[in-house]
Each structure stands twice: as C-alpha cells, then as structure tokens.
Amino acid sequence: xxxAGINCSKQNAYAEMVSVQRRFGMKGKVVAYHGIQSFKPGExxxxxxxxxxxxxxxxxxxxxxxxxxxxxxxxxxxxCHLILNPCSFKDGQKFNNKIGxxxxxxxxSDEVCREYGKSVLENSNFYSKGKKKEYWVQRNGxxxxxDMIKEDVEYALQFCDCADDVYRYLKSIGYTxxxxxxxLTIMAIGWQRPVRMDTxxxxxxxxxxxxxxxYNDPDFEYFKRRYPPYKPKAFPxxxxxxxxxxxxxxxxxxxxIYIALLFLVIIRTFxxxxxxxxxxxxxxxxxxxxxxxxxxxxxxxxxxxxxIETLEDLYNDIESTKAQISELEHQRYKYDNKRRRxxxxxxxxFYKEQRKELTKQITPLRKRLKQAEKIxxxxxxxxxxxxxxxxxxxxxxxxxxxxxxxx
Numbered sequence: 001x002x003x004a005g006i007n008c009s010k011q012n013a014y015a016e017m018v019s020v021q022r023r024f025g026m027k028g029k030v031v032a033y034h035g036i037q038s039f040k041p042g043e044x045x046x047x048x049x050x051x052x053x054x055x056x057x058x059x060x061x062x063x064x065x066x067x068x069x070x071x072x073x074x075x076x077x078x079x080c081h082l083i084l085n086p087c088s089f090k091d092g093q094k095f096n097n098k099i100g101x102x103x104x105x106x107x108x109s110d111e112v113c114r115e116y117g118k119s120v121l122e123n124s125n126f127y128s129k130g131k132k133k134e135y136w137v138q139r140n141g142x143x144x145x146x147d148m149i150k151e152d153v154e155y156a157l158q159f160c161d162c163a164d165d166v167y168r169y170l171k172s173i174g175y176t177x178x179x180x181x182x183x184l185t186i187m188a189i190g191w192q193r194p195v196r197m198d199t200x201x202x203x204x205x206x207x208x209x210x211x212x213x214x215y216n217d218p219d220f221e222y223f224k225r226r227y228p229p230y231k232p233k234a235f236p237x238x239x240x241x242x243x244x245x246x247x248x249x250x251x252x253x254x255x256x257i258y259i260a261l262l263f264l265v266i267i268r269t270f271x272x273x274x275x276x277x278x279x280x281x282x283x284x285x286x287x288x289x290x291x292x293x294x295x296x297x298x299x300x301x302x303x304x305x306x307x308i309e310t311l312e313d314l315y316n317d318i319e320s321t322k323a324q325i326s327e328l329e330h331q332r333y334k335y336d337n338k339r340r341r342x343x344x345x346x347x348x349x350f351y352k353e354q355r356k357e358l359t360k361q362i363t364p365l366r367k368r369l370k371q372a373e374k375i376x377x378x379x380x381x382x383x384x385x386x387x388x389x390x391x392x393x394x395x396x397x398x399x400x401x402x403x404x405x406x407x
Contacts, residue, residue, distance in 0.1 A: 001046070001071075002046055002047075002049075002050040002070060002071035003068070003069070003070045004050070004054050004068075004069045004070075005066070005067070005068055005069075006054065006057045006058055006061070006062055006065075006066065006067040006068075006069065007062065007065065007066040007067070007089060008066040008067075008068065008085075010068065013066070013068045013083075016066065017032065017066050017085040017087075020066065020085060020087050020088075020089045020092075021085070021087045023092070024087055024088075024091075024092030025092075026086075026087040026092065026094060028086075028094075030086050030097075032083050032084060032085060032086065033083075033084040033086055033095065033097050034081065034082070034083055034084075035081070035082040035084065035105065036079055036080070036081060036082070037049075037052070037053055037056060037079060037080040037082065037109055038077050038078075038079040038080075039052075039077060039078050039079065039113075039118060040077070040118070040119050041076045041077045041078075043118055043119060044078055044116075044118060045078075046071050046073055046078060048116060048118075049071050049078045049079070049080055050069070050071045050080070051116070052080070052109075052112050052113060052116055052118070053069045053070075053071065053080030053082065054069050055112045056080075056082070056105075056108055056109050056112050057069050057082055059108050059111075059112065060104070060105055060108045061084060061095075063090070064088040064089070064090045064091075064093065065084055065085055065086075065087075065088055065089065065095060066084075066085040066089055067082055067083065067084050067085070068082075068083040069081070069082055069083075070083075145188075145191060145195060145284075146195060146199075146200055148188075148284055148285075148287075148288055149175075149186055149195060149197075149200060150200055150201075152170065152173060152175070152284070153166070153170070153186075153197075153200070153202055156169045156170060157207075157210050157211070157214075158223075159224055160211060160214065161211055161212075161214040161215040161220060162211055162215070163207060163208070163211060166207070166211070167179070170186065172282075172396070173280065173282055173284070173287075174188050174189065174282045174283050174284045174287075174388075174392055175187065175188050175284065176188070176189075176194075178194060183196050183197075183198065184196070184197040184198065184202075184204060185197065188283070188284035188285065189283065189284075189388045189392075233400075234276060234279050235393040235396070235397055236269045236272045236273060236276070236279050236281065237265070237269050237281070237386065237389045237390055237393055238390065238393045238394070238397065239272070240265050240268045240269045240272065241265060241390065243268075244261060244264065244265055244268070246258070246261050246262070246265050257310060257311045257379075257383065258309055258310055259303065259308070259309070259310060259311050259313075259314055259375070259379055260300065260303040260304060260308060260309050260310075261309075262379070262382065262383060262386065263296055263299055263300040263303065263382075264300055265386065266286075266289075266296055266382065266386065267293065267296050267297055267300060269281070270289075270290050270293045270296070271293070273290065281389055282389060282392035282393060282396060283385055283388040283389035283392055285385055285388075286385040286386070286388065286389050289382075289385065298371075299371065299374075299375050302368075302371055302372075302375070303375070306368075308372075311376075311379060314372060314375060314376055314379075315376070317372055318369065318372045318373060318376060321365055321368055321369045321372065322369065324365055325362055325365050325366060325369065328358050328361055328362050328365070329358075329362065331358055332355050332358040332359065332362070335351045335354045335355045335358070336351075336355065338351050339351035339352060339355070
C-alpha cells in the first residue's frame, strides 16, 4: 500500500539499482543498505509516516542515490524502511555508511519530523562508541557488564540496611568492590577494568538514601527474615563436575580438553538451576550465559552427532570440512567454465544442473563449518568461565566448612 521509489520506480527498483551498479562496475558484498525510521506509537498515521519517510530519503540521498521507501504496519510502532543503493547513479560514488552518515541521517529525520509536528528523541547519545556497543548487545538479548551490575545491586538493596551488608553480598556472588575515597568501583573475575558505581546511578548518596529507607522501615526486618538474601548453600557446578567425572586438563596440549563434556557440564548445571531452589552461580558472566541454554544444547548435539570429543577432534573436523568445501567449489568452478564455453542449450543446461548439485552438497557443509568454528571460538572463554565458577564454589564451600568447624 505504501511503497515509493526515489530516483527509481517502485515496480522495478531492484533491476534499476543493479543496472546502476553494473554500469559503474561496482563490486562488493553490499547489495544495499537498510535503514528504519520509527515513530512513537499512535502518533502518526500510515499516510503521514509515508510522507515523512519519502521526504527524509529525498533530503538525505535524493541528489545522488536511489532509495526505496516503504511503510510497515506489522508492529505497534508504525515505521518506514529505507533501502539504499550504495552506488550513486550520478557518478558511481560508493556510499560508505559511516558513523557520520548515521548522525546526518538522524539529523535530517529529526528536522522532517519536527516540521510535521512529530516527536523526536532529544539529547540521545546513542552514537557514542560505548552506547552503540551496549545497544547491540541488548538488541541481541544479551546483558552488558553494566546491566549485570545494576540487576545484582538492585537485588542486594532489597535486603540490606547498611553499606557493609551490600558489599559483603556482592562479594559473595563473585564481585570485587573497591571503596576508596574518590570512587566506588566494582568488577568481576575476568573483566578487564572495573566499573564506577556512580556511572550506573549508584552514587554514595543514592545508596545511603536507599539503605536509610530500609533501616527506618518498620516492616523491613520482617521482609528480610521472610525473604532472606541468597547465601551459597549448594554448589551446582561442583556437583555436576563430580557426577560426570569432568576434570580440566592442566596440560600444554590444549587438544586434550574434552570439549563435548565441558558443554554437557554447563548444560546440566544450567538445568540444575531450574530444578533446585535457592541455587546461584557465583561467576557473574557464567550466570548470565543461562539465557543461551538452547544454543548450548544444539552445539552439544552437533558434537555428539559428529563424534567430536576433544578440541583436537573439533580442529580436525573444521579442517576436514574446509577441505571438502574447497574441493567441491573447485569442481563447481570447472563446471562454470564449461558452461560459459558450451555451444548448445542442452550442454548449458547440463552444466547448470551439475553446478546446482554441487551447491546442494556445499550448503550443509558451510552450515556445519560455521557451527564448528563458532564452538571453537567460544570454547576458551567458556573454559575460563567454568574455571572461575569452580574456584568460587570451592572457596565458598571451604568457608562453610570453616564456619561449621569453628562452631
């Protein structure tokens, strides 16, 4: 219903954009750039969004580039999609899509929205390096270090009425606190640098205010007794390590690490968290990997189905798959050459069919290679997280033993 072409027709936009790219001999993996222009829910009609989207595209790229503008009505927030040909029809200049272009697009979009009397995001700092990285982490359903800290500190503030209690609790779940005169900072094992608490909104004044509110609340002690803060009582990773007889090889030969068993330990540990009440992982980063349980299960089945036990097996599988893909691609390249030199339609058809058959064989191999490489790349990090959790659980378990012994 709402489709328009800027410097191209809406009916034949793809062919016209490709024609411009071919005319200037533009080569590259980027076929087009895709932008989204969203509006506050209920603030614009589809017709208004369409006009705003077209005007934004004209002002931003209308002198040099082709753009397809559409309006989507499939979410609560009406939004425009802008599809940009990265090759200029004017002189073949390539659009590089840099941060400066993002900022300029936002500026143009805000100007057009204000002219139509629509709201914009004021004083947003999204395009700073840190904010952008944080945005994409959250967009992928993950949590940044700052998100983890906020969640854990807010939890601690429910049960504490003095700063020392807060610090003790955070230390018990894997954090290190540095409370010097200048700044209050916090970090977990494996993090490269500490995070200042005041940058998260937890200034000393704010913390004291929240703690004083708890101290002066007549119902606080009742709440604390009924819902006490978590203290380590059970140790899920140590339990699974013992059950599965898993040991981390302290060898220079990294290939001896039983990677399939490592994934199984992590999966069983995560599943145990859902079965047992009041069980907590002490490693901050491992605790927030629980959301990827389905992916861990998929990776584990992949390894079992392909008889991959150790990191050495995984490496050999990757190299073998690469070799198979290379050989098939080489054969496909030969068929391409034969097809180009073919004289009759029957020969052309034959070589095309042979090429398709090879492509059918290559596609699953590429998928297999992608998953194997993904497991290979994340394995060192997972191994380190398991080591961290194992160390923290051993320390916590020893503290309980010492406390019982002293009694």
